[in-house]
Amino acid sequence: MTAPRLEVDLEKIFQNTSVLVTSLRARNISVTGVTKAFMGEPRLARALLAAGVIGIGDSRIENIEAMRAAGITAPMTLIRSPMQSQVDRVVEHADISFNTELDVLNALSIAARKTRKRHGVVLMVEMGDLREGIMPEDLEQFVRAARHIPNIDLIGIGANLACQNGVSPDSEKMSELSHLAEFLETTFGFVLEIVTGGNSSNIQGSLSGGEKDRINNLRLGEAILLGLDPFSRQPIEGLFTNAISLVAEVIEAKAKPLAPWGNIGQSAFGKSPVSEREGNAFQTILALGRQDIDPDGLTGTPEIKVLGASSDHLIVETGSRRLAVGSEITFKLNYSALLRAVTSPFITKTYSLPKNRRIPENSEVCTHRTAEELHKWP
Numbered sequence: 001m002t003a004p005r006l007e008v009d010l011e012k013i014f015q016n017t018s019v020l021v022t023s024l025r026a027r028n029i030s031v032t033g034v035t036k037a038f039m040g041e042p043r044l045a046r047a048l049l050a051a052g053v054i055g056i057g058d059s060r061i062e063n064i065e066a067m068r069a070a071g072i073t074a075p076m077t078l079i080r081s082p083m084q085s086q087v088d089r090v091v092e093h094a095d096i097s098f099n100t101e102l103d104v105l106n107a108l109s110i111a112a113r114k115t116r117k118r119h120g121v122v123l124m125v126e127m128g129d130l131r132e133g134i135m136p137e138d139l140e141q142f143v144r145a146a147r148h149i150p151n152i153d154l155i156g157i158g159a160n161l162a163c164q165n166g167v168s169p170d171s172e173k174m175s176e177l178s179h180l181a182e183f184l185e186t187t188f189g190f191v192l193e194i195v196t197g198g199n200s201s202n203i204q205g206s207l208s209g210g211e212k213d214r215i216n217n218l219r220l221g222e223a224i225l226l227g228l229d230p231f232s233r234q235p236i237e238g239l240f241t242n243a244i245s246l247v248a249e250v251i252e253a254k255a256k257p258l259a260p261w262g263n264i265g266q267s268a269f270g271k272s273p274v275s276e277r278e279g280n281a282f283q284t285i286l287a288l289g290r291q292d293i294d295p296d297g298l299t300g301t302p303e304i305k306v307l308g309a310s311s312d313h314l315i316v317e318t319g320s321r322r323l324a325v326g327s328e329i330t331f332k333l334n335y336s337a338l339l340r341a342v343t344s345p346f347i348t349k350t351y352s353l354p355k356n357r358r359i360p361e362n363s364e365v366c367t368h369r370t371a372e373e374l375h376k377w378p
């Protein structure tokens, strides 16, 4: 088979989504399925929708457009503040966008009026992680200015934590966000349809308490795909952590000294790999590099150790095992490695479709997205 390749088991991803949708529903929290790590792959979006997410979220309008072009009609949210230069596309293809700037809302309004559309807006609130958001003390004034912008519907507020600075989305932060929602509702006399608490890092907290708060939505990507809580990097109970794997091919396998020799300066990527170790070991080179993955984000079987990578070579030590040239090694990926693997044109993506859910025939594994496949299910 073609290598390197990313093998995506959409049945496991369906199951992961289902487990999370069901357990969060019991807490009155809906799930928006986030597809950005897969560049808006329509087959992924369909698996998430089949498992009960209320809509799709993606950070890039190009991905949303790709899903629309593939015939997905579900509600779509742009979960990054729109670029002013893209407002026409945002209004055309996304139902909702996350926003923090009045100038952008005004630009969205002009775009919406041109095409006689309405556009839903969720205002992001800065809660301490210092990525996007309106400062809480500025929120009232912002809403006052934003609520009568033509063709713009203020439908909710939200927060994003644990991304830029690892600030925990704990119950204090969630009750703060809930209070802000209630404050806006009493001040302005409207009802906020969406109070979206955060991303995969919010799952554990949402399932373990805080039932009284107003949070009614989470946007989930990483937990669905990797089965991990990004805050602790621990597996989430009941989820598959092996839905996605990366397979690479061996192009050299030789016993070599563990330590380099010669005058040592900088290597291609900065630090010089100083090894004090003595003796020889089987060193294996895979046809895969930094252009395709983040080498720190790969995990192989226990006897396989990633030593480093250059642009196009991944060097691994295989202990006492000698792997044949032409053989394959399978890795798990963390989120950073996954992002790069998906965007690398050198990595083939193979998707095995969910079972028993209106799947097209003869396509247990399909490696190419044909228009037909994309339209067949669900």
Ligand SMILES: *Cc1c(COP(=O)(O)O)cnc(C)c1O
Pocket: 034, 036, 059, 079, 080, 160, 198, 199, 200, 201, 219, 220, 221, 222, 223, 230
């Ligand atoms: C990426 C992103 C998410 C999803 O994050 P995961 O950790 O993958 O669940 C949610 N909200 C926003 C605003 C994002 O940018």
